[in-house]
Amino acid sequence: MTAQEVRLCGLLLQEHFGDVVEKVGTHLIRSGVLTLRALAHETKLALDLVKKSLCVLVQHGMCTFGPGRRGPAGPVEYRINCERILHMLRYPRYIYTAKSLYGDTGELIIEEILQRGQMTMSSTVKTVADRLTHNMPEGQSMDYSEVVSAFSRLVETHFLQRCPPMASAGSSSSGAVDTSLPVVTQPAEPESNPECYKLPYINLTGQGKRRRSSEDGEDDQRAAKKAKTDNSQCGDEGIYWQVNFLRFHLHFRDQAIISAVSCKLDQTSSEIVRTMLRMSEVTTPAHAAFTQALSANEIFRSLPSNYNIARPILDQYLTLLVDDPMEFVGKTGDSGGGMYVVNLHRALANLARATLESVVQERFGSRSARIFRLLLRKRHLEQKQVEDFAMVPAKEAKDMLYTLLSENLVQLQEVPKTPDYAPSRTFYLYTVNQLPTARLLLQHCYKTIGNLIERRLYETKENKRLLEKSQRIEAILASLQATGAETAQLTEVEEMITAPERQQLESLRHHINKLDSSENQVDETIFLLESYINSTQASR
């Protein structure tokens, strides 16, 4: 784990789970694998706090445990899953995708499961129905069956999956007198469970309950307590569901490819690519380099009905896609009118390359970007050749190359003519390697988000007094309005915040919004670069 990743994970844990979990998590990331006692001893926290933190982390899938180095009889060791913590940056994107695919119900289901790590189907359905009912006008309420159907659709398309079951989760705790040999088994991969996407039969009928105002608080609490104890009657205890991040990532990758095609070519081509990807969604394994081969006839039949293009025009579009230098689509055969595949890995590599080029262009200018693109294409060039091919005067070319070199975006390769590497008889070639440069940029992105979060925390801290004051005044206003006060009183309360304070609050809100938006958008770049790097590793 790189330093920037550790820093970012620490900030994310602190934001969502508090200081205690952050301390435990960061220490575990730095140390690799630890037992409970070692962790408590090194972080100098109370044992029960450490236990609670580990429970929270395991619940959210960020920490795994397994038999230690001493085998099944030794103490349990814990390991943090750093990637999973970094996925927390992408939660808004997951929720928004669910909303666009499955509406408000889907959105709330994914949101609840993300917030709680894992949930049973029945508790998810009840909570979501209650929340939807709360937002509906008086008198209406959400039926459980609608939520159940949304849930089933999410499971069918593999966006939700069951948490992997544990064969036995015993451990030899010190002092436990167990006659049988305790066995610690690790949770298996979720996909290895054959029932991964099977919906349990639950006995759940009813409608969402509306939360009353505080006058009925007592009744509501009693009802809520009753609801909790009723859980056991639904028939699906022990079956927990979690969000299938891999499926969401495949979906994002497909979206990126489709939007790239639509930007580069046109809307119709992107529709064709979208159709191809949709057809091969289920048949293509997760880390495949290309989709299943599809014949032009099949594609023609599966195009959406509002796209009335003739068969020869489809062929022309396909030829265009195949000939495009971005190589999104490839032709693998001639049967059935031509067999076409979408080159997933190559598309990702090209998208990553475009990202790198764009970064260089925005930071160093278009001429440096030209040099960078040249080096990407021509691999190794001498100083003189760079000047000639890029059509940049010598002095400026030198400057730009050295700036890029100092930023580590360009490397120098020595090619000796003689075995003694004499400097006067050695070629010095400039080169760009796409994969290491992508990794470098990824680390820059992590650092960027870390800086954005810290700046946001700083801004909030600076204006803490003002924020608290405005919150108090809002609470007073809300309570006054609820009890039906006159407008004169309301204006009096509103005037408690002076105009310059209001301005300051406004600018603070604007800054924080900007910082949050930036975080979301840097995360999009992170996704692209991570997918590219993972695809190169998978193909090995």
Next chain:
Amino acid sequence: MAGKGRGIAAFTFNIEALGLSRGSMPETQRGPTPLFPQIEYKPGPLKAGEDEDYMRALKQEMRGRMKDLPFNIKPHAGKGDVERYKEKYTREIKRIEDDNWTPDWNYLPKELKPQKKIIRKKRDTKTNAKVSSKDKEELLNKLDALEKKGDVKSDDEEDEAKGLKKENDEEGEEEEIEGEFDEELEEENDYIANYFEDGDDYGGGSDDNMDEATY
């Protein structure tokens, strides 16, 4: 690097190969790069649209909501002696959930489960208490006998008895703090144990040692 230049900077390789000439060397670094360097090309504007606004709102909402869930573990703040009146309503308004969230123990290693330790230790404190109360009764009987002999000795022994009792109480409290999710239950038990012990001592003490009349 002793070069032929006799003090003048001499490079070991042919500078022309890299396209440099003696006069046009790039500037040397005069220290660490500034923390906020000047940028020549300003960054482009952020994407602004309905999607981005919605995702930003989602992010801010989620941040606020996570603070209220029981997963947000706070360090041991001293618990107030009396639950404040407003707490009931703030909890309801902010939808703060109970601190007692219990995960499904089937999916976690047993060592993370705090329950068992307490039961064992409760028994220990009780047996300790029993033992010490027995001790105390013996001591009190001894004190009665020694009263006749002299006050100094009995005071010492009474102090010893009290010291023993204090130690046991402290142990009991420590074990309780290393505890679990149901803290309130544990506190009540401990309080009761204290109460009874005090009762034993208190009743016995006043009956046996007080010579003066009660007002």
